[in-house]
Amino acid sequence: MQFGRVIGQVIATQKTGKTTGLRLLIVEGLDESLQSTGKCITSVDTVNARHDDIVLVCSSSSARMTAQTKGVAADNAIVGIVESVSAGKKNSYRR
Amino acid sequence: MQFGRVIGQVIATQKTGKTTGLRLLIVEGLDESLQSTGKCITSVDTVNARHDDIVLVCSSSSARMTAQTKGVAADNAIVGIVESVSAGKKNSYRR
Amino acid sequence: MQFGRVIGQVIATQKTGKTTGLRLLIVEGLDESLQSTGKCITSVDTVNARHDDIVLVCSSSSARMTAQTKGVAADNAIVGIVESVSAGKKNSYRR
């Protein structure tokens, strides 16, 4: 999984692959220090994430392993909201 | 998923993997500001996308989760037409 | 899918994963203008591609969605021969 920050939303029409009704959020990738990687992805939200939330994004076929994304044409999904990150002594985050 | 813009079409013969009859479009990758990433992919169209449409492309095995691509040798597919994008205040798009 | 040009062949022995009997070709990656990307892959041929043919290569689990590659340890496969490419006005190819 990778870290990300919710920065926007996408509205799409004429959707296929059972994506109708799912929220599509724009997530800015973050490294382990929660600094931006400069890359964004469009992700299906399965946790009711809000703007600016630090989230966990799961990619590939594993993105379909949630109740909301089963059988869905989603190549990644937000599967958790990050509460805290502790990496050594210098990097830490608490929501 | 990633954003893309439809810029062309591919005709192929001697196709295998149940791709016969499917439209193959050339999609220019776009970032979250809908600026070109400089990379293009060839994608199966499942939404009747037109030239210049801003679309959502789904990759990997999830590309097979539409009625048209089930069991098909497609490693990515156009699964939606983007209606609007809102990322913070500065980036926005409305079809 | 991505474009490629057939530039060579690989003979392997002691193969596992039901790849015995399948042709393995070396494919030079091409961009949407059919210019070399500088990257080559070894691909299972499912369309009887010939040397110099412009082909479509399908990656990941979708490469197993052909009659020849079902259940085979192939992470990509040639699934079509490109007849024509039209991207805007400047890029076009006809076989």
Added chain:
Amino acid sequence: MQFGRVIGQVIATQKTGKTTGLRLLIVEGLDESLQSTGKCITSVDTVNARHDDIVLVCSSSSARMTAQTKGVAADNAIVGIVESVSAGKKNSYRR
């Protein structure tokens, strides 16, 4: 698989995809000489790895092939603790 070093831990709430109860560790990628690649990933732990352990990380759908990650929304998992690495004469590691 790739090598990594456990450098931290992530606590997430509102998790979906059956990830509840699983340990999420931050793993710094290592090359074959066990030097840092500069890239970190968040990985599900299936071997009770400890801080500073050199581990093996498995990606993509294969990450779900353990008892703990079956059907779980995990795109990678720690599946082994490295005991020794021998690459030629110059690179070697013993735990």
Added chain:
Amino acid sequence: MQFGRVIGQVIATQKTGKTTGLRLLIVEGLDESLQSTGKCITSVDTVNARHDDIVLVCSSSSARMTAQTKGVAADNAIVGIVESVSAGKKNSYRR
């Protein structure tokens, strides 16, 4: 698939995902001219490859399509030993 050269071995303990008993080899990636790409991966051996052998490595879920790797947490596997490579006139290899 990609080419590689066997350059070392990994011993891991506390393995999960049915990898117990499988040989894990370090494989240096090679391009189509069999020159090093500078990247190594750790791969499950299914062909009894020896040190310095030129091998074919299969990635992603297709790595599980061998008798030895079925249901195993292996994201890539050595599935063949390269006997010869012919790419145009200038690149050729015979074991």
